[in-house]
Amino acid sequence: EDKVVQSPLSLVVHEGDTVTLNCSYEVTNFRSLLWYKQEKKAPTFLFMLTSSGIEKKSGRLSSILDKKELFSILNITATQTGDSAVYLCAVSGAGGGSNYKLTFGKGTLLTVNP
């Protein structure tokens, strides 16, 4: 059975701090790893990673995948209160069509205090 473990489960930081969120996984026939940000409503897509060692970057957020060690990290620099959310890691495995049957971790609850 596919499995995703995120750590830490929760994290409290001050504005301006840098945080690193971790995601390790076990999946059959890996296709991709995705990061989402979930505030009160819909999980919002952040990154999709398919290849090892290639950093994806969007503003203050960046992520990288290690397919040999089966983990990914999500970095957020110069955190702001608006970064407070649950960050979800998901992996997709075998199957046809586009991204199929995502397996999610329980998420990391990030709280950024002013």
Added chain:
Amino acid sequence: NAGVMQNPRHLVRRRGQEARLRCSPMKGHSHVYWYRQLPEEGLKFMVYLQKENIIDESGMPKERFSAEFPKEGPSILRIQQVVRGDSAAYFCASSPGQGARNQPQHFGDGTRLSIL
């Protein structure tokens, strides 16, 4: 709004009633996925549908739950004879069709189902 649309946002049912949850995918998307999120748990895959076809329903309970994605209209997740344990947030996601591999799933705001 071109995003994934789910309705209703909140649904309250008494034990034994039926719940119908609707999902309209993003424009141009023909793949629909349903997930359930229980309190303190991650999102769990339930079912994957394309137009008029159920591709994978391995995450959906065998009894009382069904899903469809007709040729016209939204995808429907139907729960018959609801029980308290069905209380959860139900999320729908969509992605483009076969011609656009490695595209992420985009999620709707979810339906919060409460069973009295």
